[in-house]
Amino acid sequence: MVCRSHRPEQLVPSSKHSRTVEDKAASRLARQERRRARSREEILDAARKVLLRSGVAAMTLEAVASEAGISKTGLYYYFSSKDVLVFELVFSTLEGHAQAVQAAVANAETGGEALGAIVRETVHAFTAQMDDFRLAFMFGQVAGSAGIQWSAEQFARIRPLNAMIFSGAVALIEKGQAVGGKIEPRLLAFLAYLSAIGLLTMKGMVEAQGDPLVYSDENLINGFTKLFAAVDGS
Structure with missing residues (x-):
């Protein structure tokens, strides 16, 4: 027996609610992408400064990470090696x-x-x-x-x-x-x-x-x- 105080159609999420959830998820992903893009650009800017200051031979991932204010592990999240980082800069x-x-x-x-x-x-x-x-x-x-x-x-x-x-x-x-x-x-x-x-x-x-x-x-x-x-x- 179905309780009269709960109408069956109320158990199905409305399309408006679904759109709200999807919009929030899309907005969250967009913010994450923007943060990743900013972080990537900040690392490239730091790499450019280190490269111009020290030369390519003396440029290290440690120096770039320090210039960017992140850990070397954090830098590896965006660039897997010095060669990759320098290529992306060029x-x-x-x-x-x-x-x-x-x-x-x-x-x-x-x-x-x-x-x-x-x-x-x-x-x-x-x-x-x-x-x-x-x-x-x-x-x-x-x-x-x-x-x-x-x-x-x-x-x-x-x-x-x-x-x-x-x-x-x-x-x-x-x-x-x-x-x-x-x-x-x-x-x-x-x-x-x-x-x-x-x-x-x-x-x-x-x-x-x-x-x-x-x-x-x-x-x-x-x-x-x-x-x-x-x-x-x-």
């Missing part, structure tokens, strides 16, 4: 730069403008952050001697960043280029990128010796932009 710099170049190229209307955007964004992004430039583009010159090697899987993560940097410019060049253009579109995009890296390398070399370049950054950027626009025919 990768985050390259990824952020690739995204910025991609966004700049998206505002271009012609192939020539896109090539100029690659040069301009690359130079402007790293001029104020030359340590990041050295970390991203010159780290490989010292990594091997420090015993750091990237795996095939890590290289596979880096390669798509090239597509982010070049694909927008390539599409615009192909759209406006006459059939049988003299220079292959992706090569043009790569040359524009290479010119910006070369400019930054030279800038870092001479300014470190107190002998800055005769031409300003804008002079050089504008020169490259006009040169690539002429080659592209834009």
